[in-house]
Amino acid sequence: MLLSLFIAAISLALFWMAAFTLWWQMHAWRTPETLAATRFAHPDGAQGLSFSLLLPARHEQLVLEHTIERLRESTHRDFEIIVIVGHDDPETAEVAERAAARDPGRVRVVVDTHETKNKPKALNTALPYCRGDIVGVFDAEDQVHPELLAHVDHAFTATGADVVQGGVQLINFHSSWYALRNCLEYFFWFRSRLHLHAAKGFIPLGGNTVFVRTDVLREAGGWDQNCLAEDCDLGVRLSSAGKKVVVAYDADMVTREETPGTLLALLKQRTRWNQGFLQVYRKRDWRRLPTLGQRMLARYTLMTPFMQAFTGVVIPVNVAIALFLDVPVGIAVISFLPALTALVTFVFEVVGLHDFGTQYGLRVRLVHYLKLIAGGPFYQVLLAGAAVRAVWREQRGRSDWELTSHVGAHLVREEATR
Secondary structure (H helix, E strand, O other): OHHHHHHHHHHHHHHHHHHHHHHHHOHHHOOHHHHHHOOOOOOOOOOOOOEEEEEEEOOOOOOHHHHHHHHHOOOOOOEEEEEEEEOOOHHHHHHHHHHHHHOOOOEEEEEEOOOOOOHHHHHHHHHHHOOOOEEEEOOOOOEOOOOHHHHHHHHHHHHOOOEEEOOEEEOOOOOOHHHHHHHHHHHHHHHHHHHHHHHHOOOOOOOOOEEEEHHHHHHOOOOOOOOOOHHHHHHHHHHHOOOOEEEOOOOOOOEEEOOOOOHHHHHHHHHHHHHHHHHHHHHOHHHHOOOHHHHHHHHHHHOHHHHHHHHHHHHHHHHHHHHHOOOOHHHHHHHOHHHHHHHHHHHHHHHHHHHHHHHHOOOOOHHHHHHHHHHHHHHHHHHHHHHHHHHHHHHHOOOOOOOOOOOOOOOOOOHHHO
């Protein structure tokens, strides 16, 4: 009897978590009006704001020059590019200095002298040098649309926002089976999920293509240099302070990036993000959110690593019990509820992959749909492993920054995107 009740409780918990996650992923597609509202409004031609674009780069000499050139092509008339390099990274510094020499009025280089390097320390190093009304953050491998700043300028002016979060999209879905799933994950997160968070008044900001009013950012004290998810932390603190965050997604305007080059790199990246979420949860800034609904959403979102670790351990056990143990029929039916949500999720992902290909003009073939479905369980195992590793690292007090390297896989669009 106790075993049956345990199976039922675990199955219902897994079903509930999967159903909520699926519902939130589908937010942008609920109605045509909701989908239309997620896009940038077209600029009216007025450009009243100035931008300081921060570009932290560490061992990114392979991709940095291309990113700087893309930013320089912006159609906005008032912006500066501040490249932050480490004092111990001469290769990247050489690329940055060369770009600054070509356009000294637009590009500046700031040197981060911290002995232990990470992204928030680099960003805080550059913050005092920012002269623009708005601070924007990009990564060293980003491919940025020339008209993005004009759209962001209009979004600030038209909505009175304190923060504007633009879209980010991994593009090289053809590179590997896990790259395919990684790209689709970003598609759902920036295309849909973040819009729900903004509407609810609680949002863990993305790591780049995020724009904050300079005075608001300085008032908040910049980024938490000890947090492994400084973007999430900033979003939580600004949400808790009642700042207005606007999210806009347009396939033409997204910042394009590449997936981690290996499974180990992806595992380490997800470990860092998960551990960062746990750190933000433990800081408890989210408790200052004004409504119970916001606090519940924050608690659920920031505890995602615990839940992923839990599901990674429990699901195989639950399936084995349902298949091989003699339990009442009703309990057996309940134990298969998580499988039902998994099936619905797979269908939604297939539709999402088709939409992703349509949005970006990419040829999605049958083999990609097969890889998407076949790779699903293995990708969940990887995410669960990263979550378990994050919990373990947090409990051990390990918070060193595991850097994700980039080679520019998203910069070359292969014929037929095979």
